[in-house]
Amino acid sequence: MAVNPDNYGLRLFVRYLVLCLIALIFVFPLVFMINSSFKPDSQLLADTASLRAFLPVGDISLNNYFGAFRRAPVGLFVLNSVLVTGATVLLSLLICSLAAFSFAFLQWKGRDVLLSIVIATLIIPFETIAIPLLLLVSKLPWIGLDGLHWGWLNSYRVQIIPWIADGLTIFLFVQYFKGLPGELIEASRVEGANWWQVYYRVVMPLSGPVLATAAILKFLVMYNQYLWPLIVVQQESYRPVMVGLGYFFQLNVAWGEVMAYLTLITVPVLVFYLLLQRAFIASIASTGVKG
């Protein structure tokens, strides 16, 4: 098939044009958000009627950011989210990889039944169990430094513990572990390593890719959480960033401050994503591995 060079150049140009137009559709709300966060309310609202919404023109200042910090304990919300997300990701990697290690490498009675139950939970969307789970956590006991309590509402634990283990993360680890060479495990056992040593001396050092995948998926789920903290956290001191947004809608809405807050909580994630985009995209792609 002969390719006419001029024709090829034209086709390439059209291809890039299409790609760029589609890219515009995907970035314009974010450009609008960042731009608006620097504009006073009156100008922000007036600008949405024109292309000025996408340009940093007019009365540009950081006032909205100062305003946002005055209106709500923004730092506290960010800290809460970082704490809950960080703790859940770390605990999830540990607990799910241990379970998957057992499912993938060990033979024991009940293994297949338990694994089937774990896989079956993949079909239950969280939203369908949120309400009964709310009742459950409102009655669970907890032993703290100051003795026994009943009820988990308004705490960090209610945001962390139910999210540590999930079928998808265990499934990802199991799939990955099954791809590791079995002889390696056998050899370390023959050398006299116990199972715990096999786990952290042999398997974990080889699990970089799947740890990254699982961590990214969990990070996205946890940081962007809305429904669960909305119903289990009423107390301001435990609120994460997405629910903290509600603060800006009490009484009058200060849109510039809303935009500043949205920018503050979104841009770090976007930067993180842009730095690690290959890993982010690979983590979604690997949820598509067929079982």
Place this chain on the structure above:
Amino acid sequence: MASKLTLSNRAGWTFALPGFALIFTFIVLPFFFAIGLSLTNQRLLSPNPTQFVGLENYQQLLGLAVVTLEPERNDAGEMIRNEAGEIQYPRLRAITRSDDYPQYRGMREWFRWQSGENVMVVIASDVVFMKALVNTFLFVLVVAPVQGSLALMLALLINHRVRGINLFRTIYFMPVVVSIVVVSLLWRFIYDGQNGLLNSILQALTFGLFQPVDWLGNPSTALPSVMAMSIWQAVGFHMVIWLAGLQTISPTLYEAAAIEGASRWQTFRYVTWPGLRNTAVLVLVVITMQGFALFAQIDVMTSGGPLDSTQTLVFQAVERGYGKQDISGGSTISVILFAIVLAISLIQRWLTRER
């Protein structure tokens, strides 16, 4: 075969127990809890003891009936018409409040249609729930095919090895990493009726001919607007799944197709699409499950309004279970929702099974 090296009951249980116990407590248990609670009148923080009520909650939600209203007639048997010449019918209340029809008590009109001289009225115990049910199905029926096919088109578009393609892939995926709450708030500006970005853009493109629409404030455009935004937000997610599927197709098949002189469409039809079969099932199942879980967009953008035109099942479950502290009502909706999700994923698997 289980050798001595791998048969280890105690280690096996110890390693798996923390993870399994958490999944059992926070996923499996609440799931069965939901079924149990849906058969009671449990409320959060209720002073009264919980009672078993059987299927009453389901009847409350799913109760549905059709009643026929016959024209009112005078003594001579002629139909009474009002001044505009329209046939007069008895009021529905005469039936739903009458002691003659205890089975219809408390039900309300959902919709009606004309059938000859008579009017057929569909009445429901819970009209808002019925609207939520219909809206949720509509959402999935529109979003699944549209989002799935747009994602496939994007995947095919960026599956070419040209310079800078990775940048476009990164950009198309970007809304996926941004919280749906943030995205929904931004789209409220885009859809705003007075000086929203969408109206401004449409007016600029049509040189002012376009009449501004209050996209989220109008019952006929609110749900489609939420659909469009949801498709936009997650299309990159499914694009990536399609891409992963495309990469599993052997390049030798494409070479063979090129040698045979297959057209682009033929290559897609006979090489690409058959190779994407499993991916198609996955994308469809994932979009459907996400569609039935629709909540954050509704909560942030419309709160179910206007006139219940964007009510959804999860929104109703949360509104009852949390807002009204009616745990059993919320659980009943959860069970119905789960039954639907299960049925649909079984149907999808059956439709796309290997033949």
